[in-house]
Amino acid sequence: MIVGKQKSIAEIREIVSPYKKLLVLGCGTCVKTCFAGGEDEVATLSSALRLLFKKDGRSIYIEELTVERQCEDEFIREAAVAISKNTAVLSLACGAGVQAIARRFANVPVLPGVNTTFIGVLEKQGLFTEECLGCGDCQLAVFGGVCPVSRCAKKLQNGPCGGSRIGKCEINPETDCAWQQIITRLTALGQLDNLRKYNPPKDWRTSHAGGPRKLVREDHVI
Amino acid sequence: MKPESPSNLQRVLSDGKFAVTAECGPPRGADPEIIRRKGELLRGHVDAVNVTDNQTAIVRMSSIAACVHLSAMGLEPVMQMVTRDRNRIALQSDILGASSLGIRNILCLSGDHQTFGSQPDAMNVFDIDSVNLVHMVKVMKADGKDMSGFDLISPPRMFIGAAANPFADPFEYRVIRLAKKIDAGADFIQTQCVYNLERFREWMRLAREEGLTEKVHILAGITPLKSEGMAKYMAKKVAGMDVPESVIKRMGGVPKGKAAEEGIGICLETIAALREIKGVHGIHMMAIEWEETVGRIVEAAGLSPRPQAA
């Protein structure tokens, strides 16, 4: 899923301050799961903003709404009426959701309330970890199901670097060394020989290096 | 130096002589005098001077420029190049440029992560890794082609080095990785500083078993310790460093004023032990901001004078 983190109250206050009528718009998919922008977060943030503005002696009207997904027209439509009644939208979706809303409503300022952080997993309750960089050329078969592109700080294709100690990454002792994990996995799978092979430089064209990406499925285009 | 002539370091090693190189960190400023002063301290004591490339991710005078200052003094530089700051286009371009300036040795590294440096807010590159870099230089040199397969009008001449850390984990994989670097085209290997001789000997034994010492020249890293504090700092704070408790105790066991002498003593014992290990073809001295000690250690170790360039 896409993992995000709500912006600080101070930053949100700054970006919403020019507006008198605000729709706080949640997204019920990824950001809900990581407690950044689902229904509960919409309610809490809205309440906090009301308290904040009231304390400052300013009035703000806040409407709350959460749709299933802000990245799909079908669900965006459900927010159309609420959007038309307000002067700005504070979207708690990921960056894709914010832009999808902005694209559909040309005359309404759409503001981000969440910092989109990474594609990751819920490793355990309350802990999310980055697992994928969306490089567009998955080589997990070679690396025993552990990704060196997203999980090695140096994106090493022929790691580990000299800073791997006791299974931890040199840049953060809280972070597992991806290469240690690759080696452990491949050893368990009896495929350690994978690593004797030289991995050539990665072709980054399929990643963001090649510019914004597009996927066309002709079979679905009407 | 004629383009086809090998580097002095390459000649010393291929003649089977025990090589000595030393590290030289460029200044955080534009004054070439600092490099020249360091070069002067090393003159006559080493076969080549190894110039770091923004080490610890702190902005310094470029490695290429500092190498050129050393060349102009008649010293032979080893240019370090890290993949942290440049993509493959810039790396290849700088290798061609360095070769055109007479630089004949390169040490290929991934580089310290920028979060350790003075500008942790920087974006890193890591387009390719250090093994890829070794391979890239090898192909440029041996096949005369850049990475796109384009025939270079005049290929770069480089004696290719890579780093190895016998003390990092996972230990059993360290020799596999060394083999990969050799297969990719490394001519010589510089190791992390050796304080733990036992582990180093074991790593060398595994390297010999795999036949790697026949294919590459291994230079063992040496850093003289100045104080107990430095030993502790290296043990705890420097990534990938292995300073055994016994060494820290020894540094702490002498009066403060004698600690530097003790450090040099440890160095000399280590060098003597390294010369006995089959497959170790030289040492690389990393006397961080203590270049004046290199000459003394080299002489005391009986490694002076250095072989003269033919």
Added chain:
Amino acid sequence: MIKKIQPQITLFYCINAFNDRASLSVLSGVAFELKTVKMACSSMVKDVFLLRAFEAGADAVAVFVCPEGQCRYVEGNIRAKKRVNFIKKLLDEIGLEGRRLSLHNAESGDTENIGKIFRQILSDINDMGPNPAK
């Protein structure tokens, strides 16, 4: 004529910890307005409920939970504590002072302790002044 405004306190309490409103009579004679919300477990206290209590005019909010290790639902009181800490931080960020929100272990009948808790809360309100977002 200026009407003397009484401090308002909202109390969220877990019925397993405390279900004895009579214990609150210890506070008779102290001038304040008390609203109470009872819950089957303190873990039912969601972030937004705490904030809405402030929106409704509370000068302070207290949450009564079971002692750690004694939650009937194992970890409900720990969840409540974490949420309270989260909202305390948020209140600080808003400028409402996290101190307005507090969590306590309280048992029915322990009037001495309950009296102490409320006196502390009232003294804190006195220090901080009324909820500035009223």
